[in-house]
Amino acid sequence: MGSLVGVLLAATSGVALAPAAPARQSVSELLAGASPADWRPLDPNNTLYLELASGRVVIELAPQFAPLHVANIRTLAAAHYFDGLAIVRVQDNYVVQWADPDGRRPVPPTVTKVAAEFDSAIPAHLPFTPLPDGDVYAPRVGFSDGFPVALDTRHDRMWLLHCYGMVGVGRDDDAESSGTELYAVIGHAPRHLDRNVALVGRVVSGIEHLSSLPRGSDAMGFYAKSETPVPIRALELAADVPTAQRSDLEVLRTDSKLFEDVIEARRNRPEEWFRTKAGRIDVCNVPIPVRAHPSAPTAPAP
Amino acid sequence: MGSLVGVLLAATSGVALAPAAPARQSVSELLAGASPADWRPLDPNNTLYLELASGRVVIELAPQFAPLHVANIRTLAAAHYFDGLAIVRVQDNYVVQWADPDGRRPVPPTVTKVAAEFDSAIPAHLPFTPLPDGDVYAPRVGFSDGFPVALDTRHDRMWLLHCYGMVGVGRDDDAESSGTELYAVIGHAPRHLDRNVALVGRVVSGIEHLSSLPRGSDAMGFYAKSETPVPIRALELAADVPTAQRSDLEVLRTDSKLFEDVIEARRNRPEEWFRTKAGRIDVCNVPIPVRAHPSAPTAPAP
Numbered sequence: 001m002g003s004l005v006g007v008l009l010a011a012t013s014g015v016a017l018a019p020a021a022p023a024r025q026s027v028s029e030l031l032a033g034a035s036p037a038d039w040r041p042l043d044p045n046n047t048l049y050l051e052l053a054s055g056r057v058v059i060e061l062a063p064q065f066a067p068l069h070v071a072n073i074r075t076l077a078a079a080h081y082f083d084g085l086a087i088v089r090v091q092d093n094y095v096v097q098w099a100d101p102d103g104r105r106p107v108p109p110t111v112t113k114v115a116a117e118f119d120s121a122i123p124a125h126l127p128f129t130p131l132p133d134g135d136v137y138a139p140r141v142g143f144s145d146g147f148p149v150a151l152d153t154r155h156d157r158m159w160l161l162h163c164y165g166m167v168g169v170g171r172d173d174d175a176e177s178s179g180t181e182l183y184a185v186i187g188h189a190p191r192h193l194d195r196n197v198a199l200v201g202r203v204v205s206g207i208e209h210l211s212s213l214p215r216g217s218d219a220m221g222f223y224a225k226s227e228t229p230v231p232i233r234a235l236e237l238a239a240d241v242p243t244a245q246r247s248d249l250e251v252l253r254t255d256s257k258l259f260e261d262v263i264e265a266r267r268n269r270p271e272e273w274f275r276t277k278a279g280r281i282d283v284c285n286v287p288i289p290v291r292a293h294p295s296a297p298t299a300p301a302p
Numbered sequence: 303m304g305s306l307v308g309v310l311l312a313a314t315s316g317v318a319l320a321p322a323a324p325a326r327q328s329v330s331e332l333l334a335g336a337s338p339a340d341w342r343p344l345d346p347n348n349t350l351y352l353e354l355a356s357g358r359v360v361i362e363l364a365p366q367f368a369p370l371h372v373a374n375i376r377t378l379a380a381a382h383y384f385d386g387l388a389i390v391r392v393q394d395n396y397v398v399q400w401a402d403p404d405g406r407r408p409v410p411p412t413v414t415k416v417a418a419e420f421d422s423a424i425p426a427h428l429p430f431t432p433l434p435d436g437d438v439y440a441p442r443v444g445f446s447d448g449f450p451v452a453l454d455t456r457h458d459r460m461w462l463l464h465c466y467g468m469v470g471v472g473r474d475d476d477a478e479s480s481g482t483e484l485y486a487v488i489g490h491a492p493r494h495l496d497r498n499v500a501l502v503g504r505v506v507s508g509i510e511h512l513s514s515l516p517r518g519s520d521a522m523g524f525y526a527k528s529e530t531p532v533p534i535r536a537l538e539l540a541a542d543v544p545t546a547q548r549s550d551l552e553v554l555r556t557d558s559k560l561f562e563d564v565i566e567a568r569r570n571r572p573e574e575w576f577r578t579k580a581g582r583i584d585v586c587n588v589p590i591p592v593r594a595h596p597s598a599p600t601a602p603a604p
Contacts, residue, residue: 092510093466118578133438136584164395164490173575188466188490188586192571195578208394208517215510269494273475276420276497282438284490 039250047238057206068114072179086229091221093187113176119159133280143254160199163284326572341552349540359508370416374481388531393523395489415478421461445556462501465586
């Protein structure tokens with residue numbers, strides 16, 4: 001494969017350092033030197049498993065940003081509302097959406113439309129790791145508790161960002177929504193959706209099971225009648241899954257010094273391959289590293 | 303499907319206008335009112351067809367930005383260099399790459415590594431439609447001849463941008479490259495690659511044949527030995543394909559007033575669904591509309 005390796009190294013790993021450059025480490029080198037305290041486990045009460053034939057999609061929920069919608073989604077998951085429903089829409093460079101294709105599945109009575117959760121007041125002690133390079137859409141961007149976030153301190157508002165892998169709640173022309181239709185971003189960040197939808201979480205593992213699905217051929221990527229919607233085996237809260245069948249994942253703490261170093265290593269790639277160091281980074285290009293817990297058994301997925 | 307329609311309308315079509323808003327049109331309404339002069343045909347000498355089992359990927363070449371690499375690619379296509387080779391790498395949220403998996407295919411003797419074409423001097427009469435909202439990575443961004451471009455007028459440099467669908471030339475640690483390894487962007491714009499790779503074109507149709515491919519499970523998305531690389535039936539210049547088998551596509555002129563209106567309709571979506579108008583746009587979120595030539599026969603793809 002010889003000369004193919006170039007772009008690869010550039011993309012994610014890279015080892016060789018430019019001789020004259022200050023000693024800097026690549027992301028993989030930084031992570032190799034992480035301490036256990038740099039990582040946090042996923043909270044089973046804030047973790048969804050979307051089970052497809054091809055594998056499991058792990059979603060971390062963000063109740064701190066959308067408590068009403070996350071409560072609804074927990075109720076829907078506990079009622080097995082999504083089990084046997086389907087992915088109904090795959091629009092290239094945009095979103096994958098899942099819902100009830102026939103509209104016949106009974107919705108638990110406590111799940112009703114709740115108030116819009118497009119943005120919220122900034123709490124007094126928000127963990128926030130800012131980015132230094134500005135943003136096209138928002139006054140200030142960075143990370144909080146593992147999620148990409150914008151802050152508008154002048155108006156005391158914060159909101160989650162539509163980066164790749166973020167999960168939101170489909171809605172009609174009402175601002176309110178319930179959570180019975182969910183979508184994940186599988187393309188260039190559609191940031192115009194920010195503050196128009198309740199974002200409720202982020203895919204931390206298995207996004208490829210969504211992003212590589214066949215695109216729907218109807219308008220806006222909905223599957224046509226001649227196409228088979230992709231069945232959902234189950235959508236469950238991790239806490240409701242036996243411990244042995246959980247995905248024992250850890251996420252790098254975004255309030256750690258190590259995460260700041262990761263950002264720097266991405267703003268200015270130390271790998272020799274890069275002839276022009278960007279010196280800047282877009283919020284949706286910052287990786288949020290995830291790993292299997294070092295002591296986790298490598299159990300086969302259910 | 304009732305309530306599913308919300309996000310859809312928001313995404314691409316939308317008809318209802320907010321009553322109090324100034325009369326503004328959505329992108330689809332604008333395009334419905336386009337005149338024939340707003341569109342330009344693809345030049346068969348600057349158009350590549352990448353033929354896969356699932357269909358055709360149409361790539362518009364950009365010789366005005368990378369003349370040496372485009373000349374090599376034309377030679378490779380004429381020699382049928384890529385026919386029977388394979389897609390060897392599919393990395394989620396990043397790139398699809400195609401090349402010679404075995405490294406055994408003879409390269410035409412006139413195709414050698416050429417000088418880096420990462421950026422170039424700004425010509426005297428560059429067609430350029432600027433964007434007004436800034437950019438995280440470059441001093442100024444906009445569109446030229448249908449391609450997303452950055453300008454640095456202080457240093458008299460311009461370069462193409464790694465937006466979704468852009469096609470570039472893989473290289474090793476040398477800055478020079480030949481064009482025997484090509485890739486297309488299938489994720490959030492990896493703008494840190496700007497000015498590190500010769501970008502040579504853009505997928506104008508059929509990107510879904512690349513973006514929905516199974517991801518490779520080896521490092522950096524390369525297909526593992528146990529996985530079958532996706533065969534390339536042919537990579538040909540449109541000019542070398544019989545007229546009846548060509549894809550008769552037209553691209554909206556990016557130096558037209560209509561394209562400026564498209565940008566505005568995307569900066570501030572007129573659709574009622576949007577509660578918060580972004581008022582801004584990232585260069586890689588601007589659509590460059592493509593259509594079948596109105597008089598084109600709907601011939602089956604070869």
